[in-house]
Amino acid sequence: MKNLLPRSIAAQAMVLLVVGLAFTHLVSNLFYATDRESALLTSGGEHAILWVATVGALAETLSPQEWSAIAAADGPDRRFVTITPDPVVATAPQADWHEASLQRELSRHVPPDRLEAYRIAYASAGKTTTAATYWRNYFAQNAMHAPDELILVSLRLDNGNWLNVATPVQPSPSFFSYRLGLSMAVMLIAVVLISFFIVGRMVAPLRQLSRAAEKLGTDVQAPAIPETGPEEVQRTARAFNVMQRRIRRFVEDRTQMLGAIAHDLGTPITxxxxxxxxIEDAELRAKMLRDLDDMQQMVASTLSFIREEATSEPQATVDIGSLLRRVCDDMNDAGELVELRELPRWVLLDCRPTALRRALGNLIGNALKYGGAAEVSLSVEPEKLLILIDDNGPGIPEDRQEDVFQPFYRLEDSRNRETGGTGLGLAVARTIIRAHGGDIKLSNRSAGGLRARISLPRSKQSNEHEDPHPAVDETRGATAQNGKKTRKVSAQARSGANWRKIPGHYSPSFGEMGRLKITDGTNIHVLQGGTAEWKTR
Structure with a gap:
């Protein structure tokens, strides 16, 4: 049963409400349909019994001619009367609850000393009693349609004959009827519409609270949520806002304290x-200055780490592929060897771009430092993005892969200033990634080297926007202007029949090879010198 219910509170409430009301409606109709005693009496049985009781009271005063008139007076008033020497209704005690109900009604209109002269029975279409068979034959002989349900009475007359009366009654309504189906449909439609509106209003604050909780996981500075809705939801929202303020105050106090300590250490180090x-001993002086340099670097890294945690950089929606490409291009331009595999187009991510670039830069830089080269790839899954950074270095023992994310933790092989750093790079990277709702995992590759696996929650907008920079079919009119490190460019690109301007920059190394690489912030376009008209000036 648990697995059959929907997962959302709104859907569960609607299902339970609809099922509960539908069940109540069916039970009510069942009770109504099975109340056959009232239905029987109100559909002709009471009139038939009253008529028979009245005739029985006049039995002693009626002449044979009047009895004959009564017997001939069937049909028009829907009562069929015969006079026979023997009773049509048997004398055996009746166990049918219909007949017991009719017997009780008869006792209300007939004196107790006259009850023995009456015999009453109920005949439905499925009964095969003697009385039912008699009346079916009667209707057949008179070319009349036999009613489905009859009240049958046999009354003993003073002359020894029996007065037999058959009164058709309206059949009791079937439980499964058109009316029941119609009433169920109307009730269910009304309940669904009303519950959709009411339940939607009730759970709206819960959805808002859920979004705020997700937001708090990535942004402690997120605004407080409105304290609206039912009283229980208001109390929950109020408690959530208080918790958020306490967390924010705790983070701010800790950050300020650590920042003050790191800042104050600068003066004694100086x-x-x-x-x-x-110090006269040159060797001792050099060692001491080197230790002081290490301390100075650690203080600077600590301040940077604290600054990263306390940053208030606003979030923005960016193309993660473009951001990753720029990070790799910057490192390639600096002479490093970073291979970027083909990227999926237009993958959006809600992030703090500067912080995320720093995290990716730290991880790629770590791969370059220990592996000499890095290979970067991006893949898209339904709920998250995966960034893989591989190197060909010595790797990290499995039991120490989590330790390297601790601040100031360094492996023994890297405890020197030239290669080891301060031990904050990976800690800063994980802090940034986790602040975005993701995580970093390290693993050794079977082919050798280390793999950093970065997972980030995928933005909901990634499926709602079209790529504003579609694939380029043709480029023209590119010009470039020299700068110190890069060259400004201006070109036009055609996608289909539409031309658009793509300003950007390109790396001199590409120009020297006879082609121009332009980036417009989202895509990189390579203009071959043979087909695109471009020049350096």
Whole structure:
């Protein structure tokens, strides 16, 4: 039963409400349909019994001619009368609850001393009693349609004959009827519409609370949620806002305290550096200055780490492929060897772009530092994005792959300034990625080297927007202007029949090879010198 219910509260409430009301409606109709005693009496039985009781009371005063007139007076008033020497209704005790009900009604209109002269029975279409057979034959002989349900009475007359009366009654309504189906349909439609509106209003604050909780996981500075809705929801929202303020205050206090400590350490380190200059032993002085440099670098890295946690950079929706490409291009332009595999087009992500670039830069830089080269790829799954950064370095023992994310933690092989750093790069990267709702996992590759696996929750907007920069079919009119490190360019690109301007920049190395690579912030277009008219000026 648990697995059959929908997962959302709104759907569960609507299903339970509809099922409960439908069940109640069916039970009510069942009770109504089975109340055959009232239905029988109100559909002709009471009139038939009253008529028979009246005739029985006049039995002693009626002449044989009047009895004959009564017997001939069937049909028009829907009562069929015969006079026979023997009773049509048998004398055996009746167990049918219909007949018991009729017997009780008869006792209300007939004196107790006259009840023995009456015999009453109920005949339905399925009964095969003697009385039912008699009356079916009667209707057949008189070319009349036999009613489905009859009240049958045999009354003993003073002359020894029996007065037999058959009164058709309206059949009791079937439980499964057109009316029941129609009433069920009307009731269900009304309940669904009303519950959809009411339940929707009730769960709207819960949806808002859920979104706020998700937002808090990535942005402690997120605005408070409105304290609206039912009283229970208001209390929950109020408690959530109080919790958020406490978390924000805790983070701010901790950040300020650590920032103050790191900042204040700068002054004594500077004094120690000045005093170290007066040490006469050159070797000891060099070692001390090197230690002070390490301390200075650690303080600077700590301040940067704290600054990263306290950052208030606004979130923006960016194409993660373009951001990843720019990070790799910057490193390639600096002479590093970073291979970027083919990227999917137009994959949006809600993020803090500067912080995310720093995290990716730290991870790629770590791969370059220990592997000499890095290979980067991006894949898209329904609920998340996966970024893989592979290197060909020595890898990290499996039992220490989590330890390297601790601040200032360094493997023994890297404890020197030239290669080891301060041990904050991976800690900063994981802090940033987790602030975006994702995570980083390290693993050793079977072919050798280390793999950093970055997962980020996919933006809901990624399926709602079309690529504003479709694939380029042709380029023309590109010009470039030299700068110190890059060259400004201006070109036009055609997608289908439409031309658009794509300003950007290109790397000099591409120009030297006879082609121009233009980036417009989203795509990189390579203009071959043979087909695209471009020049450097």
């Amino acid at each position: 004094r120690l550096r000045l005093r170290a200059e007066f």
